[in-house]
Amino acid sequence: MLSSHFNPQELETRWYQHWMEKNYFHSEPDEREPFTIVIPPPNVTGVLHMGHMLNNTIQDILIRKARKEGKNACWVPGTDHASIATEAKVVGMLREKGIKKSDLPREEFLNYAWEWKEKYGGIILDQLKKLGCSCDWERTAFTMDPKLSQAVIKVFVDLHKKGKLYRGLRMTNWDPSAKTVLSNEEVIYKDENSQLFHIKYAFEDNPAEGIVIATQRPETIMADVAIAVHPDDERYKNIVGKKVLIPLIDRAIPIIADSYVDMEFGTAALKITPAHDQNDYEVGQRHNLEVIDILNADGTLNEAAQILVGEDRFVARKKIKKLLDEGGHLVELENYVTSIGTSERTGAVVEPRLTKQWFLDMKDFAATALKAVKEGDVKFFPENMWNMYYSWLQEDNIRDWCISRQLWWGQRIPCWYLKSDESETPFVAEGEKEALEQIRAHFNDNNIDLDDLHQDEDVVDTWFSSWLWPITVFNGFDDQKELEYYYPTNVLVTGWDIMFFWVARMIMAGYEFAPELLGENARGIQPFKDVFFTGMVRDNKRRKMSKSLGNSPDALTLIDKYGADGVRYGILSCTSAGADIIFDAPIDPATGEVLNESKLCEQGSKFCNKMWNALKLIKGWKVEDKEQGKVEKLAIEWFENRLQQVGNQLEIYFEEYRFSDAILSLYKLIWDDFCSWYLEWIKPEDGTISKATLEATIGLFEKQMSLLHPFMPFVTEEIWHQLKDRAKGEDVIVTPFPEKKAYDKNLVAAIEKAQTLVTKIRETRASNQLSSREPYPLYAEKVAATEKLFATDGMAELVSKAANLSNLEISEKGEGIAFLSGAEKYYLGAEVEVNVEEKKAELEKEIEYQKGFVNSIEKKLSNERFVSGAPAQVVDRERQKLADGQARIKILEEELGKL
RNA sequence: GGGCGCAUAGCUCAGUUGGUUCAGAGCACCUGCCUUACAAGCAGGGGGUCGGAGGUUCGAAUCCUUCUGCGCCCACCA
Numbered sequence: 001m002l003s004s005h006f007n008p009q010e011l012e013t014r015w016y017q018h019w020m021e022k023n024y025f026h027s028e029p030d031e032r033e034p035f036t037i038v039i040p041p042p043n044v045t046g047v048l049h050m051g052h053m054l055n056n057t058i059q060d061i062l063i064r065k066a067r068k069e070g071k072n073a074c075w076v077p078g079t080d081h082a083s084i085a086t087e088a089k090v091v092g093m094l095r096e097k098g099i100k101k102s103d104l105p106r107e108e109f110l111n112y113a114w115e116w117k118e119k120y121g122g123i124i125l126d127q128l129k130k131l132g133c134s135c136d137w138e139r140t141a142f143t144m145d146p147k148l149s150q151a152v153i154k155v156f157v158d159l160h161k162k163g164k165l166y167r168g169l170r171m172t173n174w175d176p177s178a179k180t181v182l183s184n185e186e187v188i189y190k191d192e193n194s195q196l197f198h199i200k201y202a203f204e205d206n207p208a209e210g211i212v213i214a215t216q217r218p219e220t221i222m223a224d225v226a227i228a229v230h231p232d233d234e235r236y237k238n239i240v241g242k243k244v245l246i247p248l249i250d251r252a253i254p255i256i257a258d259s260y261v262d263m264e265f266g267t268a269a270l271k272i273t274p275a276h277d278q279n280d281y282e283v284g285q286r287h288n289l290e291v292i293d294i295l296n297a298d299g300t301l302n303e304a305a306q307i308l309v310g311e312d313r314f315v316a317r318k319k320i321k322k323l324l325d326e327g328g329h330l331v332e333l334e335n336y337v338t339s340i341g342t343s344e345r346t347g348a349v350v351e352p353r354l355t356k357q358w359f360l361d362m363k364d365f366a367a368t369a370l371k372a373v374k375e376g377d378v379k380f381f382p383e384n385m386w387n388m389y390y391s392w393l394q395e396d397n398i399r400d401w402c403i404s405r406q407l408w409w410g411q412r413i414p415c416w417y418l419k420s421d422e423s424e425t426p427f428v429a430e431g432e433k434e435a436l437e438q439i440r441a442h443f444n445d446n447n448i449d450l451d452d453l454h455q456d457e458d459v460v461d462t463w464f465s466s467w468l469w470p471i472t473v474f475n476g477f478d479d480q481k482e483l484e485y486y487y488p489t490n491v492l493v494t495g496w497d498i499m500f501f502w503v504a505r506m507i508m509a510g511y512e513f514a515p516e517l518l519g520e521n522a523r524g525i526q527p528f529k530d531v532f533f534t535g536m537v538r539d540n541k542r543r544k545m546s547k548s549l550g551n552s553p554d555a556l557t558l559i560d561k562y563g564a565d566g567v568r569y570g571i572l573s574c575t576s577a578g579a580d581i582i583f584d585a586p587i588d589p590a591t592g593e594v595l596n597e598s599k600l601c602e603q604g605s606k607f608c609n610k611m612w613n614a615l616k617l618i619k620g621w622k623v624e625d626k627e628q629g630k631v632e633k634l635a636i637e638w639f640e641n642r643l644q645q646v647g648n649q650l651e652i653y654f655e656e657y658r659f660s661d662a663i664l665s666l667y668k669l670i671w672d673d674f675c676s677w678y679l680e681w682i683k684p685e686d687g688t689i690s691k692a693t694l695e696a697t698i699g700l701f702e703k704q705m706s707l708l709h710p711f712m713p714f715v716t717e718e719i720w721h722q723l724k725d726r727a728k729g730e731d732v733i734v735t736p737f738p739e740k741k742a743y744d745k746n747l748v749a750a751i752e753k754a755q756t757l758v759t760k761i762r763e764t765r766a767s768n769q770l771s772s773r774e775p776y777p778l779y780a781e782k783v784a785a786t787e788k789l790f791a792t793d794g795m796a797e798l799v800s801k802a803a804n805l806s807n808l809e810i811s812e813k814g815e816g817i818a819f820l821s822g823a824e825k826y827y828l829g830a831e832v833e834v835n836v837e838e839k840k841a842e843l844e845k846e847i848e849y850q851k852g853f854v855n856s857i858e859k860k861l862s863n864e865r866f867v868s869g870a871p872a873q874v875v876d877r878e879r880q881k882l883a884d885g886q887a888r889i890k891i892l893e894e895e896l897g898k899l
Numbered sequence: 900g901g902g903c904g905c906a907u908a909g910c911u912c913a914g915u916u917g918g919u920u921c922a923g924a925g926c927a928c929c930u931g932c933c934u935u936a937c938a939a940g941c942a943g944g945g946g947g948u949c950g951g952a953g954g955u956u957c958g959a960a961u962c963c964u965u966c967u968g969c970g971c972c973c974a975c976c977a
Contacts, residue, residue: 005939189974196977215977262976270977279975293936338977352975376915387903391973496972540910542970573925574911578905580970582911586925599926600911606939617936652915661913664924679936687935752920766931766943773934822920866957876917882920 002619002722006612008563008605012714016129024067024733025134027074029485035066036489037075038470038528039135040502041143043082044117045089047406048127048555050537050545050583054575055493056530057568058534058659060133064710065654067134068737075134075485076473077125081117083410083462084178084345090116106408113409126258127556132564132713134733141413141473143465144411152411152465153430153514160428164361165403167415167426169401171278172355172402173341176299176313177348180406182355183419183461184399185500187341189351194340198267199324201227201244204252211236211244211255211333214266216338217276218324222305223294224253226272228283231257233268246319247329249306258283278352286298291354297406299351313351337592356424358404358458365508366398372507372526381532381657385496392500401505403461410459419454426456459648467505470527476517484521487514492528495536503531532657535580539594542582553585553596562601565712569604572711583643607667608715614675615719618697624688630794631801632693635681638751639700642673644743645657647707651740659711666708674704677755681801698723703738732893753789753822754799760821761803761828768817768832775806777829779814786810786824818895823884824890836899843896847889854885 019025027034037059042052059075067073090113091101101109125140141148159165173182183677197218202210213227224246229236236255243252245300260283263272274284275293284291294305299313307323308316324330343349370393370809372378373386380386391397404413416428416435425442429435432450440448465472476483488510494503510527518525537545537552545552558567574581586595646669653662678700680692701723703715709732720732765772778800790796796808807829814827860866867875 002936004937213977217977262975266977273977277975277977279977282975336977384903388972391902397973499972576912579912584911602939603925606937609939610937613937613940615936620936656915658913664913668924675937676941683936754921762942764946769931772932772942860957863957869957870918877919 002612002616006563006605006609006715008565008608008714011131011718012130012564015714015717016132019134019731020137022729022731024501024731025075025136026138027072027136030072032070032072035063035069035071035073035484035492036487037063037491038473038489039075039077039387040492040494040498041078041080041084041141041466041469042124044079044121044124044142045082045086046079046124046132048124048549050552050555050571051495051534051875052124052128052861053131053555053567054571054581055495055536056128056133057571058575058657060131060713061572061659061710062493063134064713064733065737066490067733068706068709068735070736073134073137074139076139076141077128077133077135077137078139078469078473079121079124079143080462080466081142081144081410083405083407083459084175084180086113086117087407087409088178088346109408112529119557130556130559130564132568134713136669139473141469143462143469143472145474147475147478148465148468148472149253149411151468151472152460153414154477155462155468155509156411156414156460157430158829165358165362166361166430167356167358169356170359170402171281171352172357174297174351174353174355175343175346175348176295176297176351177343177346178407179297181342181353181355181402181404182465183402186344188344189339189341191337192340194336194338196266196334196336197321197324197330198334199247199271200329200331201247201253201271203239204243204245204598207245211239211269212267213269214334215271215337217273217317218320219308219313220273220276220294221271221320222249222251222301222307223273223275223292224251224271225274225284225289225292226253226287227255227271228258228261228270229255229268230261230263231259233263233897236269247327250324256283256287258286263301275353275354275714281352281354293354295351295353299348305844326633334874335442346868357402357881358415359400359458359466360403362398362400363395366393366395369393369504369507372511377526378528379530382528385499385531385533388496389499389504393504401461403464404456404458407459407463410462411465413456413458413460415456416453417456418448419452438743463501464503466502467509470506470510471513471517476513480521483514484518486525487518487522488524488526489528489531491530493532493534496533497536499533517696531658534575537581537583538702540582540584540586541670542580545583546586551585551587551594553583553594553598553712557596558598558601562598562605563608563714565608565715566603566605567598567601568712569607569663569667570598570601572659573603575660576658604712607671608712610671610675611715611719614670614679614701615722617679618694618701619722620687621684621694622687623691623694625691626688628690628692629797631797632682632690634792634794634798635678636693636696636700638747639673639678641743641747642751643700643703643738644741645748647703647738648740648743650707663711664850666704666711670704670708674700677802681798690742706732706735706737750789750792750795751798754795755802757821757826758802760819760826761799761805764817764819764828768830770828770830770832772804775804776816777807777809778803778805779816779827779829780808780810781814781825781827782810782812783824785822799812818891820888820891823887834899840896840899843892843899847892847896850885850889850892854882854889857882857885 063073063075093116094101094112151219173187175182194216196214196216198212198214199218200212201211209229227244229240240255240257242255244255245252260279261268272280272283274281274289274291292304294301295304296542301308301311303309308319311319342348343350373380373389414430415423415428416432417426418439427435427438429438432453436450436453439453442445470489474482474486506527511525514522514525539545539551543549543551557850574583588595646665649665650662682697702720705720709716717732790810800808816829817829817832818825818827861882863877
């Protein structure tokens with residue numbers, strides 16, 4: 001006995017377990033064609049959010065489809081160690097315990113971090129299981145697994161050997177919260193309301209006079225080493241070379257001339273602070289100026305500042321404002337909107353800082369990555385993502401990748417230095433022993449010991465390990481057997497926001513290492529053939545859904561409420577490639593909190609319920625030894641063809657990654673065509689049905705479940721099994737799709753015509769307040785189109801059943817309520833009181849409209865350039881439309897005449 | 900400052916080389932139905948001069964120009 005409502009929770013667990021037991025998700029290389037996807041590894045500390053739901057649902061659809069097509073489908077799951085984010089969390093956790101990171105040795109800190117990872121690391125993967133993701137869990141990888149880390153080290157050494165990695169002192173982006181350097185891509189610029197401080201610096205030799213500069217950062221004046229003006233600036237020409245005193249600390253600095261200064265901006269005089277600004281640093285280099293760094297790693301002022309020592313930079317700004325004002329140095333305050341760099345991970349305002357870091361030379365990499373997409377070896381969906389890609393990678397824009405991070409959680413840089421070597425000559429090697437050899441050889445001293453060396457304290461950027469992901473998950477750097485089979489992967493599904501962080505860099509790594517690893521055995525060297533970029537999931541106010549904004553519904557609560565299939569449906573139906581996704585999750589106006597509700601997911605769960613009820617209907621029928629009726633025969637034939645049509649269309653949607661169109665077409669097929677039309681047609685009065693019809697219906701239902709399975713795996717598997725007894729292993733997850741073949745367009749069109757007629761009859765009933773339960777006769781006017789329609793065996797019965805007719809007759813004339821379906825006239829044989837005036841007005845209005853319609857077509861057809869210029873097909877269509885229109889007018893006028 | 904994209908029904912969006920059923924879908928709304936699978940449902944309905952203006956064409960939501968309003972990416976101007 002089936003429950004009255006579809007109940008997803010229990011069966012989702014049951015089916016997932018069943019699939020796992022059958023090992024359907026696991027893949028081993030064999031003779032079949034592989035279909036590979038590597039998951040964009042979520043942060044190990046992360047929890048499932050709407051963005052994950054979206055791209056993992058899509059990946060699951062693709063992988064399930066491939067599996068059903070008989071390919072060797074392999075979806076590799078895993079997580080990313082996310083150094084900054086994870087380290088920040090562990091530091092926070094320790095702080096709560098009263099432990100400072102700086103008090104811990106590296107080893108001990110890492111033990112805590114691993115403990116943390118073991119405890120929370122698997123959460124997001126378990127959540128993916130709830131969503132139904134059919135990942136090969138035996139292959140679950142982690143970017144800090146020993147083999148993956150080993151590969152990072154190898155790659156580091158290799159790139160160093162090739163001369164693509166170098167260490168240097170550069171102006172870098174410093175995150176004072178995480179206390180590490182960041183790559184350019186990790187800096188997010190935001191507009192902020194700020195103030196421009198106009199500050200007067202007095203001349204050393206004439207303290208009464210001075211020069212006014214403009215700055216946003218008054219707290220850095222103690223690090224000033226010069227004032228710069230434009231060499232052509234007449235206002236300042238005669239004071240270049242003079243010295244001025246820095247306010248408050250009275251250190252003398254020169255006025256210099258440099259064409260970098262913009263004569264139009266501010267006061268056209270610029271303070272030069274090489275330690276705390278990229279441009280100032282460059283100016284300083286040109287003029288051989290000193291670098292005075294007044295900031296500590298955590299953003300507080302150091303001794304060099306002389307005043308406000310120990311204060312945070314933003315506190316210092318407030319305080320120095322007061323000091324400058326009191327000292328009479330502050331001339332003006334101007335409101336100003338400025339773009340300010342913040343850390344992608346911690347949100348802290350990034351500080352330009354001069355540090356020694358490791359960089360990867362990007363020139364060749366960028367060119368290769370650009371070419372791969374340009375030449376179509378890697379295809380982007382949607383195509384226009386190329387623009388963004390290009391703008392970042394083009395030669396004069398790309399900058400070297402800063403890959404070192406001042407963190408502990410991650411792969412430690414395989415570089416050793418001789419402790420006594422003040423110039424810090426780096427020795428890059430896979431291990432300390434190899435490094436020792438190099439160092440002994442270099443310094444020509446065999447007495448040097450391991451104790452005399454020290455390893456670089458830093459780790460590499462997380463992305464320097466994840467850029468190898470499509471290779472390392474198959475242990476490609478150790479043993480190429482699996483790589484040969486699975487690489488290149490078929491498609492990457494990810495958000496465009498990590499195009500630079502990850503997508504571009506994976507392409508670079510693929511082209512750099514796959515040829516070396518695979519040689520002639522490579523089926524391709526690109527890491528993936530297609531990239532499907534999903535949009536960002538936003539709320540109904542178009543804000544990006546994020547944990548910090550609190551505007552994202554809780555993924556698991558949604559799954560609890562609507563079922564995994566319902567949520568999958570909901571998220572898919574608002575997905576279009578590349579475009580942002582407005583996921584409507586209403587917000588409680590009273591509390592401002594997001595309600596874990598979604599209309600679209602609700603629609604998805606109702607859809608499940610609908611299918612469930614169709615199942616109940618079919619299962620309630622008893623087979624009786626009786627002949628199959630005409631209606632059933634025709635309905636079955638029609639639905640087979642209609643199903644074929646949708647199946648073919650689905651194939652096109654898949655090729656173009658149009659998931660919302662795909663699921664909507666299945667929704668309509670099942671709800672409208674199958675439930676509303678087909679089942680109503682074959683539904684018996686007495687609950688008994690012929691064997692042939694029941695079997696055909698089950699077969700049709702099966703096929704629909706098969707087509708829908710990749711999108712909504714649980715409900716389809718359940719119904720598939722409820723429909724009939726299955727042999728062991730006969731699960732829809734591994735059942736091939738229905739065969740693709742041509743369908744009968746004429747039959748589909750004919751039924752559509754019949755459906756239009758049925759709707760017209762219902763409409764006529766409704767507008768005349770006639771009960772839908774009362775059978776009435778229908779008279780069809782004898783015209784060619786009508787005769788043709790009803791020549792199909794069973795068509796009259798089909799229409800009669802759907803429209804509840806007592807009789808359907810084609811005759812020269814009929815009586816009752818006249819109406820039009822297409823250009824054909826029908827009469828519904830019912831007596832109604834007719835309001836003549838109303839009816840007249842209605843007809844006149846309709847005639848007028850039809851005449852306008854006919855006029856416009858006549859005009860078109862009398863235009864010779866149209867008749868000669870347009871394709872014959874189009875002209876024929878217009879002629880048909882004209883004839884239909886004229887026929888309609890004739891009928892309407894006859895009706896009018898009768899009144 | 901450079902570049903990309905979007906604007907179609909109250910809302911979210913389709914509309915694939917200009918031409919059938921080109922002005923559509925879902926939700927929302929209105930009307931009538933507790934018809935034995937489903938009220939988480941059934942049957943029907945109203946609603947848009949396709950952002951504005953010009954142009955190309957026999958024909959424009961679709962191509963071009965321009966304006967307006969949004970969104971995004973990139974870029975070292977205090």
